[in-house]
Amino acid sequence: MNDARTTVDELKKLMDDFVVARDWRQFHDPKNLSASIAIEAAELMEHFQWVHSDAVLTVRDDAAQMAEIREEVADILAYLLSFATAMRIDLADALRAKMLKNEAKYPVDRFYGTFKPRM
Amino acid sequence: MNDARTTVDELKKLMDDFVVARDWRQFHDPKNLSASIAIEAAELMEHFQWVHSDAVLTVRDDAAQMAEIREEVADILAYLLSFATAMRIDLADALRAKMLKNEAKYPVDRFYGTFKPRM
Amino acid sequence: MNDARTTVDELKKLMDDFVVARDWRQFHDPKNLSASIAIEAAELMEHFQWVHSDAVLTVRDDAAQMAEIREEVADILAYLLSFATAMRIDLADALRAKMLKNEAKYPVDRFYGTFKPRM
């Protein structure tokens, strides 16, 4: 199982099987899950809390920290998948639709290398 | 494109093509991206900010709100994919590894229907 | 020292003395501090992550949990004070100005007992 051959549905199922086996869907309502995503996102941020922008990629060379970061990323993804299941959201569709909007909002010629549009 | 047939790598590529086309990788460092995930997670939470636990699934019946929620979910996913690309994290591997840990930490017989383990 | 007789400036000074004594102002830039507030806010949320709305006030009866909650609240306040110092913001003025705006935005007769305005 890895990103090249794993579909989103396979990841959703992995997560939902875990939740259903424990009868935890009762806790996994969208209010709690949105808070859970935010909580795990904050734990991920903690790894960069005091790191200067220039030093931020050096974190990749720290194997112990990368192991923790990988877990935080997995936690965010787990709750995001669970949220999508609870709310019946197709993630691939949602991302594609949003990126089309972003393409229109940020045309390459005006936003190349900048967030502030060229005139 | 939808969850049943879309791989994680296809989503990663969709996002990375967008970023590279605008020369935005310079902004998409892991410190900024972890903050971005948290910012979008907070926007998702906002939809449930004052909703009582009992009423939380009624949000699914509100088409306008669901459209906004789908966009927030896409934003979280977009930054999570971008973070994984920047940090060279295989999301499927990371999730699988974390769920194996969770299986060991929360055995079904002790955690069925509860977060507080049975004796 | 307690809320009835402590001014905001006394709290700001308590925090800033701690930071300056350790030469930590170099880390306490507004970017890092805004992330720090969010990180501590997430740790506070964690205490209510899976609690149903109806049960949420029972947390007050749990002395051990209240001790932890008091620490999270202190952490949020500490970083908020440090942020205000770094950005030269008078908190009392800022709150007063914002509440005047809120008074105008949410007139009592239209918002009594509801977030959705009466006609």
Place this chain on the structure above:
Amino acid sequence: MNDARTTVDELKKLMDDFVVARDWRQFHDPKNLSASIAIEAAELMEHFQWVHSDAVLTVRDDAAQMAEIREEVADILAYLLSFATAMRIDLADALRAKMLKNEAKYPVDRFYGTFKPRM
């Protein structure tokens, strides 16, 4: 009213009067308020989302942005005060207790200019 002469209780009262006048205490439970603090903290972070560490203090020279930042700070403070009221927490006491712990945890001689303790 400003930080030099305003006590925490005066700020708590300013906020609570607003809430009580609208009969909003029913919504201001600690679960919702902790999420609200996190939501406002994320809005504050947004002002620094893509700003490089080196450029972060230039934000102080942008009057329009500072006006927005002052409002975000006020929102965080408002919900923090409301949370403290709902949970009967004395903020000055909580901060003082936490800073005593921090003094013990981070002795000046070992942590001067660094988060990683000297040997």
